[in-house]
Amino acid sequence: MLIKSGQLTLHLDEQxxxxxxxxxxxxxxxSAQSGLLPLFSMRLIDPQNQYRFLSATDxxxxxxxxxxxxxxxxxxxxxxxxxxxxxxxxxxxxLPKPERDTIEWRxxxxxxxxxxxxxxxxxxFSVKNDLGSxxxxxxxxxxxxxxxxxxxxxxxxxxxxxLQYPSSGGEPIYPGAMTMQYMAYYDGVHGLYFAAHDxxxxxxxxxxxxxxxxxxxxxxxxxxxxxxxxxxLKFPLVMRAYAGGWLEAAGLYREFVxxxxxxxxxxxxxxxxxxxxxxDSPVVVIFPPRSIRGTGYMGPxxxxxYNQSLKYIDDLADMLGTNLLTLLTYWEGSAPWCPPFIxxxxxGEELFxxxxxxxxxxxxxxxxxxxxxxxxxxxxxCPEFDKTQYRLDHDLTRSMCASLxxxxxxxxxxxxxxxxxxxxxxxxxxxLAMDQMTQMVDADIDFIQYFDxxxxxxxxxxxxxxxxxxxxxxxxxxxxxxxxxxxxxxxxNEKGARTAIGCESSSADCFxxxxxxxxxxxxxxxxxxxxxxxxxxxxxxxxxxFMGNQCAFTKTVPAENNPDSYVxxxxxxxxxxxxxxxxxxxxGEIHWEWGMSxxxxxxxxxxIIKAIKNYNAMRKxxxxxxxxxxxMVKPDDVQGGQPYHMIREDGTTLTFPGLLxxxxxxxxxxxxxxxxxxQEHTITARISTHCDAVTGPHPDEPIVWTQSDAxxxxxxxxxxxxxxMTKPT
Numbered sequence: 001m002l003i004k005s006g007q008l009t010l011h012l013d014e015q016x017x018x019x020x021x022x023x024x025x026x027x028x029x030x031s032a033q034s035g036l037l038p039l040f041s042m043r044l045i046d047p048q049n050q051y052r053f054l055s056a057t058d059x060x061x062x063x064x065x066x067x068x069x070x071x072x073x074x075x076x077x078x079x080x081x082x083x084x085x086x087x088x089x090x091x092x093x094x095l096p097k098p099e100r101d102t103i104e105w106r107x108x109x110x111x112x113x114x115x116x117x118x119x120x121x122x123x124x125f126s127v128k129n130d131l132g133s134x135x136x137x138x139x140x141x142x143x144x145x146x147x148x149x150x151x152x153x154x155x156x157x158x159x160x161x162x163l164q165y166p167s168s169g170g171e172p173i174y175p176g177a178m179t180m181q182y183m184a185y186y187d188g189v190h191g192l193y194f195a196a197h198d199x200x201x202x203x204x205x206x207x208x209x210x211x212x213x214x215x216x217x218x219x220x221x222x223x224x225x226x227x228x229x230x231x232x233l234k235f236p237l238v239m240r241a242y243a244g245g246w247l248e249a250a251g252l253y254r255e256f257v258x259x260x261x262x263x264x265x266x267x268x269x270x271x272x273x274x275x276x277x278x279x280d281s282p283v284v285v286i287f288p289p290r291s292i293r294g295t296g297y298m299g300p301x302x303x304x305x306y307n308q309s310l311k312y313i314d315d316l317a318d319m320l321g322t323n324l325l326t327l328l329t330y331w332e333g334s335a336p337w338c339p340p341f342i343x344x345x346x347x348g349e350e351l352f353x354x355x356x357x358x359x360x361x362x363x364x365x366x367x368x369x370x371x372x373x374x375x376x377x378x379x380x381x382c383p384e385f386d387k388t389q390y391r392l393d394h395d396l397t398r399s400m401c402a403s404l405x406x407x408x409x410x411x412x413x414x415x416x417x418x419x420x421x422x423x424x425x426x427x428x429x430x431x432l433a434m435d436q437m438t439q440m441v442d443a444d445i446d447f448i449q450y451f452d453x454x455x456x457x458x459x460x461x462x463x464x465x466x467x468x469x470x471x472x473x474x475x476x477x478x479x480x481x482x483x484x485x486x487x488x489x490x491x492x493n494e495k496g497a498r499t500a501i502g503c504e505s506s507s508a509d510c511f512x513x514x515x516x517x518x519x520x521x522x523x524x525x526x527x528x529x530x531x532x533x534x535x536x537x538x539x540x541x542x543x544x545x546f547m548g549n550q551c552a553f554t555k556t557v558p559a560e561n562n563p564d565s566y567v568x569x570x571x572x573x574x575x576x577x578x579x580x581x582x583x584x585x586x587x588g589e590i591h592w593e594w595g596m597s598x599x600x601x602x603x604x605x606x607x608i609i610k611a612i613k614n615y616n617a618m619r620k621x622x623x624x625x626x627x628x629x630x631x632m633v634k635p636d637d638v639q640g641g642q643p644y645h646m647i648r649e650d651g652t653t654l655t656f657p658g659l660l661x662x663x664x665x666x667x668x669x670x671x672x673x674x675x676x677x678x679q680e681h682t683i684t685a686r687i688s689t690h691c692d693a694v695t696g697p698h699p700d701e702p703i704v705w706t707q708s709d710a711x712x713x714x715x716x717x718x719x720x721x722x723x724x725m726t727k728p729t
Contacts, residue, residue, distance in 0.1 A: 001064075003075065003094060006101035007241035010094070014064070016057055017077040017092060019125040024241050027190040031126045031214025039077070039092055040107070040122035043162075044085075044115040045472060047227075049404035049463070052115060056090075058082050069095055087112030092122070095236070104236035109225055117225040118472040119163070119205070123237065126214030127185045127192065129153060133655070138187045140215065141246040142208050143180035144172070145505050146545075146576070147534030148525040149246055152652075153210045157528045160209045160218075163473060165403040166421060167460040168411045169453060171205070175478060175508030176458035177524075178206040179535055183217050184242075184249035191242040193252050196221065198235035199262045201510035202475050203458075224474025246532050247634055254538040257509065265513040267541045269629045269667050275498040277365040277446050278517060281620045281628060282323045283612060284367070284546045284581040285316060286594055288330035289346060293585065294597025298336070298381055302586060305347060306355030312588030313364065319609050322616045325447060326359065327367040329549075329594065335379035337371040337416050337453075340432040341387065343439045356444050367447030368440065372454040372504075373429055373484075374412055375400060376419040399426035401462035404471075412453050412460075424459040424480035425468040430487065437488050441497050449519055450488075451503035457481060457511040478510060485514035505548075506535050512543035520578055521548035523569065523593075526646065527556040530654050533576035533662070537632045540577045544628070547573040547581035550593035559592050559603065561647040564678070566592060566603045567611045567719065568644055568656070571678035574615040574721065575662040577627050582612070607680060607719055614720040615676065617697035622723050626672050630664035636726065638675055640685040640716075659685055659716070663726070673724045677716040685714045685722075693725040 003010040011021035013035055020035040021028055038055035046052050056062075059079035067074030073096045080089040093106040105123050130138045133151040140150040150158065161171045172178050181204060182195030194217050196204060205220040225231035238256075242248055257264060268274065289304040291297060303309040309326070317324055331352075332342040345352040345368075359366050375396065379385040391397060400408045400420040410420045422429040433450070440448050451457055459477040462469065469476035485501070492499050500517045505524070507515035525531040536545075550569065557565055570580055585591040585598040590608050592600075619627045641658020648654070663673040677683045691712040694705040703722055704715040716722055 001075070003073070003096055003103065005096035005098045005103045008101060008103055008239060010103055016062065017064070018056070019123060022125060022192060022239065024190045024192070027187075029127055029185060029190065029192045031128050031212065033212040034126045034214060036212055037124040037126060039124060040090070040120055041124065042120045043118045045118055045404065047114045054082055054085055067093060067095060069093065085113050085115065100240065101242070102238050102240040104238055106233055106236055108230070108232040109223070110230050111225050112228055114227050116227055116470070116472050117223060117231070118474070119220045119222045120233070121218055121220040124216070124218070126211055126216050129210065129213065129215050131215075136188050138185065139245070140208055140217070141184040141186075141249055141532075141534070142172075143174070143178050143182060143206060143534065144528065145177065145179060145524050145531070146520060146522050146536060147246065147250070147532040148529040149532055150208060150529040153208070153215050155528045158209055160207060160216075161205065163205060163461060165461050165463065166401070166409040166411045169455050172207045173458060174204045174206050175201060175510050176456040177505060179456055179506045179508045180253060180538070181206065182249065182253045183208065184246065185217060186245050186249065188245055189243060191244055191249060193238070193240040193242055193249050194219070195238045195253060195256065196235060197238050197256050197260060199260055200234065200475065201478050201508070202235070203473060203477055222472070222474045224470045224472040224476070226470055246534060247537065250534040250537045257538065263510065263513060265542050267667070268544060273493065274516070275446060275500045277325065277498075278500060278544065279628065280323055281579060281616060281624070282325040282365055283320055283616055284325050284327050284579055285313065286327045286329060286549050286581065286583040287585070289328060290330050291336070292598055294599045305351045307351075307358055309355075310358055310362075312584065313359070314362070315588060317362070317364070319613070320616065321613050322620065323363045323365070325365040325367050327369065327447070327449070329369050331368055334376070335382035335385035335417075337413060338376035338379045338385055339371040339374045340422070340436060342370055343436050349443070353443065360444070365446040367449065368445055369452050370436075370448060370450035372412070372451050373422045373424055373433060373459065374410065374419055374453060375422050376417045378418045380416055380418065396428055398466070399423055399428035401460050402464035404463045406464070421460045423462045423464065423467050424484055425476065430484060433484060434487060434491065438491055441492055441495055441499050445499060447500045447502065447517055449502045449504070451501070451515065452519065454481075454503055455505045456508040457503045457515050458508065482511065482514070485511065489514055506545050507543065509535075509539060512539055516543060518545045519548040520545040521550065522572070523548070523550045523553040526553070526648070526654060531572070533632070536576045536578065541629070541631050544577065544579065546579035549581065549583055551595040553593045554596050556649055557646055558649055559596075559600070563603065564607075564644070565646060567607050567678045568646070570608070570611050570615055571660045571676040571721075574619065574627070574676050575660045575674050577630070577632065577662070580612055580616055582608070611678065611719040614697045618674070618721050618723065621697060622695050623672075623674055625666035625668070625670065626664035626723070627674060630666050633663050633665055633671075635661050635663035635673055637688040638673070638685055641677070641679060641683040644678070659683060671726050673726055674721060675714065675716060675724065676721040677718065680718045682718055683716050685716050687712045687714065687724055689726050691724045691726055695723050697721060
C-alpha cells in the first residue's frame with residue numbers, strides 16, 4: 001500500500017500495516033529491514049502491577065479502511081483480538097497533508113481490559129545506518145540538552161532506555177534531558193523530520209538507537225490510559241520531507257511552536273516583569289564557600305565568610321570589564337545538595353545578607369543552586385545531617401515517588417545523599433518547596449536554580465495510587481511541575497521581587513515561560529555527538545540560558561589533550577546567544593569545570609580572560625539587540641582559520657570550524673552575523689555576502705575589512721569577535 005504526501009511516499013505492508021519504506025525522490029530513507037518492526041508497541045501494567053507488552057503484530061484481526069478525516073488519501077488501520085488482552089481495540093490513523101508535505105499519525109484506543117496502558121511506541125520504523133561526519137553523509141539530530149548531532153550510532157547513550165522506576169534523571173525523556181519533541185535524519189540533500197506536534201507536552205521517550213540493520217527513531221508517548229477507559233493521542237506525530245540539515249529541521253519545529261498555540265511566553269524584549277539583571281548580561285561565576293574540591297574536606301574555605309570572596313569578585317570584574325552574577329554551590333546550611341531543607345545558608349542569614357548587600361552595592365548579582373524536588377535522609381558528605389526521623393515523625397514517606405510495588409528508591413545523586421524523589425502532586429512537596437523558595441526570595445537573591453537535578457524541569461516517575469495522579473507516568477507530571485512553577489512566580493510577583501528560577505540543563509520547551517534562566521550544560525552532548533544550538537535557534541527570543549557549570553566535561557574531553565577547550569566553549573556559548581560562565585577555585589583561579597579537583601592545574605588564565613572581555617563586551621554592546629534579544633536565522637557561509645579538533649578520552653575527535661558564527665535578526669528588523677575567533681592569532685574571515693558595516697566589541701578598536709559584491713573579508717583579532725551587518729534577505 002502506498003500513501004503519498006508531496007515529496008514523501010509511505011509503503012505499508014497490506015497485511016500488518018508495518019512501515020516497509022519511507023522514500024523521497026532520489027533516496028529511500030528506511031533500512032531494508034524496517035518492515036520487521038510492528039507499527040506500534042505498548043507497555044501495559046496489569047492488575048498485579050507488573051509490566052506487560054504487546055505490539056501491532058499480536059492482533060489477530062487487522063482491518064484497513066479509508067479515513068473519514070482524509071477521504072481518498074488517508075487510512076485507518078484497526079487492530080483487535082489480542083491474545084491475553086481481550087477487549088482492547090487500537091486504531092492507527094494515517095493522514096497525509098500534501099499542503100505541508102507531511103504525513104500525520106494519530107492513535108485511538110478502546111481499553112476494555114483490566115490493564116493500564118502507560119506508553120505507546122508509534123509509529124515504528126528504522127532509517128538506514130549510513131551515518132558519517134563528511135559532507136553529504138547521513139546524520140541524525142536528537143534534542144539532547146540544546147541539540148546533538150549523531151554521526152556514530154555506537155557512541156554512549158545511543159541505546160534503548162525503557163523508563164524504569166526509580167528515574168535516573170538522564171534518561172532520554174521529554175520534558176527532561178530531551179528538551180524538544182522532534183528528531184531528524186538527513187544527508188544535507190534529503191531529510192526526514194519526525195516530531196510530536198503536541199502543545200500540551202505529554203511526556204515522551206525520544207530515542208535513537210541501533211536495531212536490525214538500521215537505526216530506530218522512536219517516540220514513546222506516555223498516554224497513561226487507565227483500565228476500562230478510552231483514550232487517544234490528542235496530537236499528531238508528524239513525518240515531513242525536507243531538504244537540509246539540523247538547522248532546517250529546527251526551522252520546521254519552530255514553525256510548529258509559533259503556529260499551533262504552543263504555550264510561548266512573550267518575547268524577552270516585551271517581558272515587563274523580567275528581572276533586570278538578565279538584561280545586564282553578567283558573566284556567571286560559580287564557586288563554593290566551603291570544601292576544597294578533590295580532597296574530601298567539607299569545611300569553610302577561603303571564600304567564607306562570604307564577604308571574603310568579594311576581593312576575588314572585584315579582581316575578576318576589573319579584568320573582565322563587566323558585572324558578574326555569582327552562583328554559589330555548597331552554600332546550603334543543611335549540607336551540600338541535600339533537599340528539601342537548603343535554607344538558611346551556611347554560616348547563617350546575617351553573613352549571607354551582608355554578602356548579598358555587598359554584591360548589589362557593586363552592581364553585581366547573587367544566585368544559588370538548589371537541588372530539586374527530592375528528600376534527603378542523610379548526607380554522605382556531612383554525616384551530621386540526618387533527617388530520617390523527621391521524615392518518619394511527619395509521615396512524609398507518603399509524599400515520595402513510589403514504584404509499582406509501593407517501594408521507595410532514588411538514583412538521583414545517591415553518591416552524595418541517601419533519600420528519595422518527591423512527587424510533585426503532593427501537598428508536602430509543594431509546601432516544602434514553597435517555604436524554602438519564599439525564604440530565599442525574601443533574602444533578595446537574584447537567581448535561584450532551585451530545580452537542579454530536576455533535569456529540564458521534569459518531574460520523576462511515581463506510581464502511588466493514593467497521590468493525585470493516575471498510577472502510571474503521564475501528562476499529570478508536566479501539569480504538576482507547571483503548577484509549582486506558577487505558584488512560585490505568583491509568590492515572587494506578590495512580593496514585588498525580581499527573582500528568576502531555573503533548572504539543570506536547558507529548560508524543556510514547555511517550561512520556558514517560568515524557567516527563564518538555566519544551566520545549559522551543552523557539554524553533556526560531546527560524549528554522544530556534536531552540540532548544535534537548536535534550542536537557541538528556536539526559542540532564544542523567548543528564553544535565555546547560560547553556559548553552565550560544564551560539570552564532567554573533562555571526563556569526556558581531557559584537559560591535557562585539549563588545552564584550548566575552555567576558550568572554544570566560551571566562543572560556542574557566545575554565538576549560541578548564551579551568557580558566559582566561569583568556575584573558580586582557590587585563589588580565584590578560573591578552572592576547567594565545576595566537577596574537576598582543585599588539585600589539578602587550571603587552564604591558562606590570560607587567553608580566557610581576554611576572550612571573555614571581548615565576547616561579553618560584544619554581547620553587552622553592539623551585539624546586544626542580536627545576541628540578547630534577537631531571532632537566530634540561517635547564517636551565511638564563513639570561511640577562515642584552521643579547524644579545531646576536540647579529542648575525546650577514547651581517542652575519537654570532534655571537528656569544529658576555525659571560526660564560529662551565527663546570524664540574527666534584531667527586534668527592529670536589522671540583520672547581523674556574529675563571528676568569533678577563539679584562537680590566539682588574527683584570522684582572516686570570508687563571509688559569503690555583502691556587509692554594510694563591521695564592528696568589533698570595543699568602539700576604540702576598529703576592525704579591518706573589505707568587501708566585494710558577493711563576499712566580505714574581515715580581519716578578526718585574536719580571541720575576539722565581530723558583528724557584520726548584512727543586508728536584509
